[in-house]
Amino acid sequence: xTQPLMDGVQALLSSLVTSDIVVASTSVAALLNGExxxxxxxxxxxxxLTVPEYQRPYRWQIKHLQRLLNDLTEYFSAPEGLAAxxxxxxxxxxxxxxxxxxxxxxxxxxxxxxxxxxxxxxxLAHVLKQxxxxxxxxxxxxxxxxxxxxxxRWLEQQALPAVDFSRINITLVVTRNEDDAYRFFETQNTGGxxxxxxxxxxxxxxxxxxxxxxxxQARRWEAWGKLDDTMDALMKARHWQQLKWRRLSNHxxxxxxxxxxxxxxxxRTGQGGDVAYRTARVCHAGLGQALHIENGYAMRQPxxxxxxxxxxxxxxxxxxxxxxxxxxxxxLVGFHRFYDELVVKANGSEFLRRLYDSAVLLYVSQFxxxxxxxxxxxxxxxxxxxxxxxxxxxxxSTAQSFAKDNPVLDWIASSYTHDELIETLQRFSYAISExxxxxxxxxxxxxxxxxxxxxxxxxxxxxxxxxxxxxIKRAISRVLNQNVSRLAGVQ
Numbered sequence: 001x002t003q004p005l006m007d008g009v010q011a012l013l014s015s016l017v018t019s020d021i022v023v024a025s026t027s028v029a030a031l032l033n034g035e036x037x038x039x040x041x042x043x044x045x046x047x048x049l050t051v052p053e054y055q056r057p058y059r060w061q062i063k064h065l066q067r068l069l070n071d072l073t074e075y076f077s078a079p080e081g082l083a084a085x086x087x088x089x090x091x092x093x094x095x096x097x098x099x100x101x102x103x104x105x106x107x108x109x110x111x112x113x114x115x116x117x118x119x120x121x122x123x124l125a126h127v128l129k130q131x132x133x134x135x136x137x138x139x140x141x142x143x144x145x146x147x148x149x150x151x152x153r154w155l156e157q158q159a160l161p162a163v164d165f166s167r168i169n170i171t172l173v174v175t176r177n178e179d180d181a182y183r184f185f186e187t188q189n190t191g192g193x194x195x196x197x198x199x200x201x202x203x204x205x206x207x208x209x210x211x212x213x214x215x216x217q218a219r220r221w222e223a224w225g226k227l228d229d230t231m232d233a234l235m236k237a238r239h240w241q242q243l244k245w246r247r248l249s250n251h252x253x254x255x256x257x258x259x260x261x262x263x264x265x266x267x268r269t270g271q272g273g274d275v276a277y278r279t280a281r282v283c284h285a286g287l288g289q290a291l292h293i294e295n296g297y298a299m300r301q302p303x304x305x306x307x308x309x310x311x312x313x314x315x316x317x318x319x320x321x322x323x324x325x326x327x328x329x330x331x332l333v334g335f336h337r338f339y340d341e342l343v344v345k346a347n348g349s350e351f352l353r354r355l356y357d358s359a360v361l362l363y364v365s366q367f368x369x370x371x372x373x374x375x376x377x378x379x380x381x382x383x384x385x386x387x388x389x390x391x392x393x394x395x396x397s398t399a400q401s402f403a404k405d406n407p408v409l410d411w412i413a414s415s416y417t418h419d420e421l422i423e424t425l426q427r428f429s430y431a432i433s434e435x436x437x438x439x440x441x442x443x444x445x446x447x448x449x450x451x452x453x454x455x456x457x458x459x460x461x462x463x464x465x466x467x468x469x470x471x472i473k474r475a476i477s478r479v480l481n482q483n484v485s486r487l488a489g490v491q
Contacts, residue, residue: 020177028091028121029165032136037172045174047098047107049137051115051144053206053214056199057222058144060116065151068120069158072168076161088169091117095173109174111137112203123148125165127155133165143222197261198227201309204266208306217310229357230317231261236358237299238264240403241410250396265303274308277301279366279416299362300413316361323364323372324357334483335373338380338452346448347441348384349394355403356383362412363421371418373483377476378425381469382408385430387445388468426473432465453479 022039030037037045051058075089094114100107111118118137126134139145202221209217224230239246239260249256281292296319297312322329327336343353356379363375386402387394403409406428415421437443446468450456453475 020175022174022176024172024174026170026172027088027166028118028168028170029133031094031170031172032118032122032125032133032165034136039174045098045109045172047096047109049096049118050108050110051137051139051141052097052110052112052203053211053218055111055115056202057141058115058119058139058147060120060147060151062151062154064116065120065154068117069124069155069160072124072163073161076163076167088167091121091168091170093171093173094118095175098174098176112175114170119144119148120151121165121168123152123155124160124163126152128160128163130165141218141222197258197265198231200258200262201266201313204262205269205306205309209310213307217307220314221310224314224317227313227317229354230313230320231265232354233320233358233361234299234313234316235261235264236355236403237362237409237413240355240358240400240407241300241413242407243410245404248400265309266305269303269305269309272304272308274311275302275304276312294368296365299365316365319364320357320361323360323369329369332369332372335376338373338376342380342449342452343384346384346452347445348387349399351394351396351399352384352386352402355399355408356380359383359408359412362409366412366415367418367421371422374422374480375418375425377480378422379408381472381476382406382425382428384445385428385469388432388442389430391433430469432468434465450475 022041022043022045024037024039024045026037031049034046034048039045072089075085092114094117095112096109096114097112098107098109119139122134122137125131125136139148202218206214206218206221235248239248249260251257276297278293278296278298283290283292297315299316301312303309303312323332323335324339342348343356359379360372360376363379364372367375383402386398390398390402392398408425411424412421415424432442434442446464449472453472455471455475
């Protein structure tokens with residue numbers, strides 16, 4: 001980075017200094033060596049660098065290493081006859097939370113932002129035989145260790161510049177308050193792998209877990225893999241409701257999307273135990289009664305920070321995998337065939353599919369999987385009607401506007417029974433916006449739907465525009481009745 005950028009970042013961070021936040025301009029060598037560093041409060045910053053359990057693992061890939069190596073090579077390999085740059089190589093800001101563990105006599109510096117860069121530089125120092133710096137940071141996560149070893153082997157095969165780590169400058173931000181550390185963690189994007197919403201949620205909620213459970217809960221979180229689709233479904237279910245409608249940002253605005261995820265699933269969470277809100281069914285028989293409560297969580301329920309949030313995410317992530325991703329449940333073969341051939345492949349719209357996925361998860365979490373095929377058919381007719389009723393191309397805003405004008409997620413959440421929901425979905429009506437010409441995307445969508453349900457393939461024109469919805473309702477009812485008859489015959 002350039003000297004003006006370095007000065008600008010340091011000036012900006014210096015303006016944030018409080019009694020609990022200290023800023024220092026120092027070198028990577030001093031930090032990895034564990035030297036005492038003079039802070040903006042004129043005190044000494046001391047402590048051993050550690051990676052908290054709630055941090056994501058070390059994940060830099062070769063492309064990230066190559067990018068940093070190119071920058072270091074350009075800086076430290078000045079052409080012959082030219083002097084080295086007068087300013088230091090600026091790496092950006094490193095944010096740490098300074099704390100002292102019980103029964104410990106020295107502080108630790110928990111790395112909040114900068115782990116990827118610091119670990120990579122420690123690996124580089126190892127290859128360059130500066131072993132004191134290489135020992136400046138320890139990795140406990142098995143995933144981090146595997147990635148670090150792989151990157152180390154790659155670095156050993158490269159032509160490396162003669163790096164002077166004392167000339168790699170950083171702006172060190174030290175917080176003494178964990179909330180301040182989290183706030184910085186949320187807002188910083190100084191290079192490398194950008195923090196996304198799920199990564200910030202992980203840090204937030206693992207902080208709310210007891211130290212005895214942090215390791216196991218962190219491993220559970222990492223085992224999930226990417227959470228983007230699960231978070232998308234949850235955010236739609238929680239935001240797109242008439243009682244407190246809230247818009248969601250376009251996917252082309254990742255920072256705004258991240259802020260919305262953090263606000264809803266971290267900042268808005270409460271304090272308390274692991275609570276699941278479920279609808280209870282009380283069956284009366286004579287003078288007695290039986291209480292039936294399904295397992296799981298409600299998509300729109302209040303969430304408490306820590307274990308409650310982690311279990312909530314785990315429930316819906318695994319539910320999504322079982323119902324929409326994996327093909328291991330023999331009871332869902334019919335639904336999966338329908339989902340793959342119509343929801344995914346029928347040119348209906350990726351944005352409508354995401355709304356559909358949220359609706360399916362909301363349905364299954366409320367009513368179970370037994371009636372999923374019927375609910376899936378009728379939800380498809382309702383949600384993908386936007387493919388036909390919209391006058392223009394189906395965009396991300398189309399799905400959002402449709403969900404606001406036709407609160408299908410509310411219809412699911414407010415229904416007491418499967419049958420009540422189906423009646424509501426069947427009453428939904430819409431009009432096809434324009435003539436279905438044979439070369440249009442809409443007509444190709446109609447053809448795919450008709451072929452799947454073995455409907456009569458009418459020619460495009462006013463008759464099809466007028467009769468298509470009645471035809472698909474009859475086709476859905478016919479197919480479902482055939483399924484019931486077939487199952488009755490098996491029994």
